Amino acid sequence: MLGLKDIPIIDIDEKDREVYDKLEKSEEVFHNLDWKDMFIIAVGLGVHKGLRKPIQKRYSGGFFRGSYLREEDEALLATAAVYAESEEVLCDEKKVIKIVEEYAHGGIHELLRWVESSPYETFEKDFEREILKLTEELLKNDETNI
Amino acid sequence: MHFRKIVFKNYRQFRNAELVFGEPRTHDIHLIIGKNGTGKTNILNAINWCLYGDELHLHLDSQKLPIYNTATEGNLPRVTVELWLSREDGKKIAFGRERRSTDEVWVMIESSGGFERYSSPESFEKNVNRFIPKEIRSFFFFDGESLDTYFRNFQAVQGKINQLARIDVLEGMKKRFEDLLRDLSRGTDVTGELKAVQENIEKLEGLLAEYKKRIEKLQDEKTQLEEDIKSKEEILRDQPKVRELAVRLKNLEEQRKKVENDLKEKYEKKRKVLIQLAKVAYLGKALQKVLQLAREKRQQDELPPPVNVNLLKEALREEKCPVCQRIIDPVTRSNVENIMKQVEHSSLLANRLLALEQRLYTLKRGVETDVKLLQDLTKDIERLNENLKNLKNEIGDIKNRLSSCDVESIRRLSEELEEMKKIRDSRIEELGKLKAYRDSLEKKLREEEKKYDDLARKRQESEQKQRMYEICCKAKKVLVRTKERVLEEIQKEIEQVTREVFFRLLWKKESFKDVKVKQDYTIEVLDRDGRNCLGSLSAAERELLALSFTLALHSLSGFQGPLVIDTPLARVSDEHRENFAEALLEVSKSKQIVLLLTPAEFSEEVSRVLQPYAATIRWLRMSNDERETSFAKEPWL
Numbered sequence: 001m002l003g004l005k006d007i008p009i010i011d012i013d014e015k016d017r018e019v020y021d022k023l024e025k026s027e028e029v030f031h032n033l034d035w036k037d038m039f040i041i042a043v044g045l046g047v048h049k050g051l052r053k054p055i056q057k058r059y060s061g062g063f064f065r066g067s068y069l070r071e072e073d074e075a076l077l078a079t080a081a082v083y084a085e086s087e088e089v090l091c092d093e094k095k096v097i098k099i100v101e102e103y104a105h106g107g108i109h110e111l112l113r114w115v116e117s118s119p120y121e122t123f124e125k126d127f128e129r130e131i132l133k134l135t136e137e138l139l140k141n142d143e144t145n146i
Numbered sequence: 147m148h149f150r151k152i153v154f155k156n157y158r159q160f161r162n163a164e165l166v167f168g169e170p171r172t173h174d175i176h177l178i179i180g181k182n183g184t185g186k187t188n189i190l191n192a193i194n195w196c197l198y199g200d201e202l203h204l205h206l207d208s209q210k211l212p213i214y215n216t217a218t219e220g221n222l223p224r225v226t227v228e229l230w231l232s233r234e235d236g237k238k239i240a241f242g243r244e245r246r247s248t249d250e251v252w253v254m255i256e257s258s259g260g261f262e263r264y265s266s267p268e269s270f271e272k273n274v275n276r277f278i279p280k281e282i283r284s285f286f287f288f289d290g291e292s293l294d295t296y297f298r299n300f301q302a303v304q305g306k307i308n309q310l311a312r313i314d315v316l317e318g319m320k321k322r323f324e325d326l327l328r329d330l331s332r333g334t335d336v337t338g339e340l341k342a343v344q345e346n347i348e349k350l351e352g353l354l355a356e357y358k359k360r361i362e363k364l365q366d367e368k369t370q371l372e373e374d375i376k377s378k379e380e381i382l383r384d385q386p387k388v389r390e391l392a393v394r395l396k397n398l399e400e401q402r403k404k405v406e407n408d409l410k411e412k413y414e415k416k417r418k419v420l421i422q423l424a425k426v427a428y429l430g431k432a433l434q435k436v437l438q439l440a441r442e443k444r445q446q447d448e449l450p451p452p453v454n455v456n457l458l459k460e461a462l463r464e465e466k467c468p469v470c471q472r473i474i475d476p477v478t479r480s481n482v483e484n485i486m487k488q489v490e491h492s493s494l495l496a497n498r499l500l501a502l503e504q505r506l507y508t509l510k511r512g513v514e515t516d517v518k519l520l521q522d523l524t525k526d527i528e529r530l531n532e533n534l535k536n537l538k539n540e541i542g543d544i545k546n547r548l549s550s551c552d553v554e555s556i557r558r559l560s561e562e563l564e565e566m567k568k569i570r571d572s573r574i575e576e577l578g579k580l581k582a583y584r585d586s587l588e589k590k591l592r593e594e595e596k597k598y599d600d601l602a603r604k605r606q607e608s609e610q611k612q613r614m615y616e617i618c619c620k621a622k623k624v625l626v627r628t629k630e631r632v633l634e635e636i637q638k639e640i641e642q643v644t645r646e647v648f649f650r651l652l653w654k655k656e657s658f659k660d661v662k663v664k665q666d667y668t669i670e671v672l673d674r675d676g677r678n679c680l681g682s683l684s685a686a687e688r689e690l691l692a693l694s695f696t697l698a699l700h701s702l703s704g705f706q707g708p709l710v711i712d713t714p715l716a717r718v719s720d721e722h723r724e725n726f727a728e729a730l731l732e733v734s735k736s737k738q739i740v741l742l743l744t745p746a747e748f749s750e751e752v753s754r755v756l757q758p759y760a761a762t763i764r765w766l767r768m769s770n771d772e773r774e775t776s777f778a779k780e781p782w783l
Contacts (some may be wrong), residue, residue, distance in 0.1 A: 079506060
């Protein structure tokens, strides 16, 4: 519906692949996680922290196929792009993908930094705590809007 | 016994009459004379009715009449006949019968204190039987005409003689013995059965002894085992229960594994939920912004898209307006195509924003659910961790305890104890079975012993029966011999008395030589040449013979009752009546004789013989209306 599934390949920066591998191995919470899901988390963290970095060199193999995206994934990526620029991006799927690739690039490094800077066995609890806090804010805002 | 008086009240012709018998001087003979129909035979009937309740000699005419006197007023007048008699000892006895709706009887017996009255039928019958029993009454109260036909039916006579001589009692006894012998011969021989039961008892006793021995042995074993168990339990009392601890440890380890697996599962679930939430949470602000944007667009009527592009496409394809059906000209077509170019972009944007809005709302709802799920999972994980902690503590504790003792020794002791307990339990079970079987054997033995007692009693009874059978056989033989001897003696006595009386009373003694009574009581009168001349006897001689025979029977029976003969001379020709009357007179010297005579029988010759000696002479006098008869001392002229 949003047309993102039609994008053949979603890319990451060539240097990011190593970061993704590290994260997958370092923390239980990311163990065996789909690249797609970790990519979306990286996009979110990038948006949250305002970390948008242009891709220097695309990873040659491509990161994952657009067809892997589910409708809810499409919605999240489109939301990130609209938030970053304007609703006009909804008519341009490639633009949406470009925006989210840049946020993912910024976000994944921030995530690794966070993991690596956390004392042993504290990241997961901090991560959970932050997620719950953000979720609470989301639901609270929603109540306010209603 | 002698008749003293007969009292009639409303009995047939005798409405209110009394026949008083005079005191005899030398001869106890009494004459009642009456024409035919005046009631002579009914005197005989009255005696029978009073004593036995029937009227054997009732004429056909009288049978149609009621028993009560027809001149009597009232529907059911009371009918009474009383017989007053004197016994050999001079005491009086009276029998009475009254009939109204039913018969009532009484007997009055004189004693030193006066008369005593007995009203029960049993007393009455008992006293009648002492006087003249019903069975032999026909030898005492009879129609004279029957004397003439006396010997025509010897079989009947024989039966009566048997009754008279109480041979029937012997016959009855014989029958009773035969019945008894039949019953006694029914006894069953139980010797074989008794032997079989005894063998069974011995077998059961043997088995029982064997079982008791086995029970005792098992009981000892059980006691020994219990002592050993107690001693081992004593040793193990202060020792950790290794076996139980090991089992507990194993269980705890299994529980721990399960909890760990559950935990792993919960963590995995939680991880997935957390990732899902993370994907949305970091984009929370962005999500709020997009939803806000959609709301604003909706407020500005930009959502949903204001132009229906599809409708425009249809108009261009069909070349007419889908609303008003107007044909689209080239100018209009150009205008529509321009509008379409402008709106296509904004429409795509609006549609995608609309779709995005819907998905974001779905995501938000998912967030709510996931948060709740995450909280539940967190709680579950906490609980499971707590459990795991406890389990680990307990496991550690048990391991410590086990490491501080001689596990091998305790385990060996425990195993031995368990083994002993198993053996003891199996002994208890076996004991239970054996005891149940012993009880069943004892019950069976008691039953067999009872059966044996019953059979022994039966055998004893059978032996007793056998002895009784033998005694009865002997008794029956004695009885049969006795009966034969009694019959022989009776026959001899009857023959002797008949001969003696006949020849004493006979008027031409030289015509006959002897009288013989055979075994079947047929009688023969032998003439001078020794030939049987019974068939050629005159009626008077024949009646005399019958009278002699009857008197012989009286002698035989032992009942010295009076003789009441109705029309004794009716069949006797004139030239012999005087002779026969003399014979009767002779008899009356020792026996009361009541003769019921017609005036023809009481001829001048008979009167000359009898009248001077008669203690009583009464004439039956009938009333003018012929409904009542009375006794008169003089003939009615």
